[in-house]
Amino acid sequence: RSFPPASHQLLSLILMGLEEKPTKNDSLKHWAARVHTTERSLARNCQIELGMSFSEGRLRLRYLHSM
Numbered sequence: 001r002s003f004p005p006a007s008h009q010l011l012s013l014i015l016m017g018l019e020e021k022p023t024k025n026d027s028l029k030h031w032a033a034r035v036h037t038t039e040r041s042l043a044r045n046c047q048i049e050l051g052m053s054f055s056e057g058r059l060r061l062r063y064l065h066s067m
Helices: 009-020 028-034 039-050 054-066
Strands: none
Touching (some): 009 028, 009 054
């Protein structure tokens, strides 16, 4: 696993999706719609749970995947 486990259920689903296909370019808006939440809530949960923004987390995941 590239990310620590998230306690927020929706964020956990998104992180699993990102880890399955790290090169996919779905936006924060896309993921928010997919799990039926707002971009703002999702962005806030990323910052709280991961200590980084959604885009930073995705970039870190891609970097680890490339190794």
